[in-house]
Amino acid sequence: MSAHVSPIRLAERSALLATLLARVALADQRAFEELYRHTASHLYGVALRIVRNTSIAEEILQEAYVNVWHHAGTYNASKSQPLTWLTSIVRNRALDQMRRREVDAASLTREDDDGDAEFPMDAPTAVEMLIAAADAREVRDCVETLDAATKQAVALAFFHGLSHGELAGHLRVPLGTVKSWIRRGLDKLRRCLEAAPPAS
């Protein structure tokens, strides 16, 4: 799994990105370019995993940065980490896109479309990522409180943007079961994470 990122490096990176965002809010084009250099591959990876199509992921990335250029001033450093803020923008766009496609082509399953073979959607990898992420954030215990099925459902939903319906299809369980796994899982995570200090 990927290397543990030390808290110091995280803090430094956050400070750098926050400064860049502040400069972008003042229409500083070089800061914008630097912000892109530091964040594009992470955000592209996030988008690609969800939409599993390079041209759609590129489109999402492009839209997200255009948005960031126009709205960098709305970033509030006291409310969220810069990378979290940027990642939310990309995730939300990617998820909106997936849901739209789902509505457009309700009869098509995700496996039928031109998913990118480089990013296979498999539960073990997603679960590993979830645990590794939790590890990096020292909230491993929270993720560990989830049972295997819930962990799998949460990981697939988070990293691959599967909806309740898609999860039910993918995991071959009834919709109601998936919903209650997710509901219970999120509830457990929340209580556990609230007990731990928020990641910063």
Added chain:
Amino acid sequence: MNLSRPDRQERLVRLAAEFALGTSPPRVRRRLQAIALHDRAVADALSAWEQRLTVLAEQVAPVTPPPRVWARIVSRLGIDTNASPAAGTTHWWERLAVWRSIALASVALIVAIGIYDRSRSPVPAAGPIVVVLAGADAKPALIATASRDERFITLKSISNTAPAPGRVFELWALPPGNPPRSLGVIPPGDIVTVPLSLPAREALTNVPSLAVSLEPPGGSTTGQPTGPVLYSGTVERMY
């Protein structure tokens, strides 16, 4: 649905968690996004859950996006990051070498496969000066042609190229070592002409390339491109 009511706190937390996780159905997603615009409690609940869950995304392996993504962002925003002094003194019209070489390669192909189809052109026959204007993605967008003795350039759109609403395309000559010179606003339409004050052979003397910028109605008032340069290409003199 007033999600801010205290007795609905539980429900709000659950909806916000599912929103951040990404499992909410489309209708619920849209609804929550809309409500969050004016309801602070809902906005805070969504953002709290995004904070909690988005950190998990840091584990996703980074993937370098292709360079065209940045090129498109820059072109969409009409910004020029290389224009800032610290980045050097190169002007945008001197950085077209890459596009030029790609566009050059497309000329022969386009002429050969007959995308430029003179027989169907409603305007007078154009002649042996050809410019393929391509965007940053190197895809040909417009073909400009002119007869050397005629006082107009014919432009044909080959990829449904049209300016954004309320904007116009303006055509520029790019003489080396000199600032761009406007050749005029490009009228709307698939096949149009831009009048020249001199015969094309003279108007395009010492002009190795042309470019198209996005401008306010009526064209740039500064004498220089004010909007993004969307397309450019090398002037080819056909024999």
